[in-house]
Amino acid sequence: MRLLVRLLAILIGLVLAIMGALLLLEIGWTRLRPASDPLIVPWRAWLDLGGELSWSAGTPTLASLLAIGVGALLCVAAIMARRRVLHLHDPGPDVSVTTSGRSIARLIVRRVRAEDGVSDVWVNADHRHIRVRAVGSDDEDGELLPRLQLLIRDVVADLPLREYPRVSVALRAPRSRR
Incomplete structure (x- = not known):
């Protein structure tokens, strides 16, 4: 199970790093050419779509439920991945071995x-x-x-x-x- 958590951590880290790099790339491109279309990420279209959606639409609710499910799954995987140790008799009252x-x-x-x-x-x-x-x-x-x-x-x-x-x-x- 610890292997699964390590792989998930690597995957999430890579996704976040790529997202950060794309964000920096888009910020730089927009500063150099403010009037041009986005370079890679269609953020203007996403911004327009986000402005059109209402909280009562099904898409935000579905996205929220998906985020909750993935987060809960990751939490369960992290909890299950703890190191299993064998407990020895404690030599003293404040000592755990x-x-x-x-x-x-x-x-x-x-x-x-x-x-x-x-x-x-x-x-x-x-x-x-x-x-x-x-x-x-x-x-x-x-x-x-x-x-x-x-x-x-x-x-x-x-x-x-x-x-x-x-x-x-x-x-x-x-x-x-x-």
């Missing part, structure tokens, strides 16, 4: 890669769920998956989290053994 899912994922990756029989690992962690995908290089006896599950649950349990996310672990064989 949080961490990111990325830092939890790095901790788990480091611990899992240190285990025997693991050749690669990917971790995705957020405030609700920790997903671990590991590639086991040598799991002939079938003990690697339970060992990894226990290790990851211990690592997460050692963290001073207020709420513990669900943990799922998947183990697959290396590509050469498939």
Whole structure:
């Protein structure tokens, strides 16, 4: 969702920059040649149209509703794009401690890669769920998956989290053994 908000911000910024540049261009053109037609933007026709419209016409109402809808949509996208953090137990009354899912994922990756029989690992962690995908290089006896599950649950349990996310672990064989 944050990607959507970033793209919308870039798009709105570009539109505003282009509108500002066109406005400056038209202002300069009108100052140089006051009697001539507008250069790019037909602002005189728009001005005439705006003078002819009344507040009871459907066009201003439709434009207002459209602006409200787009504004509400942008507000919802901005609210939904907040950074999701994991809250830790506060060490003191005036201290609040949080961490990111990325830092939890790095901790788990480091611990899992240190285990025997693991050749690669990917971790995705957020405030609700920790997903671990590991590639086991040598799991002939079938003990690697339970060992990894226990290790990851211990690592997460050692963290001073207020709420513990669900943990799922998947183990697959290396590509050469498939």
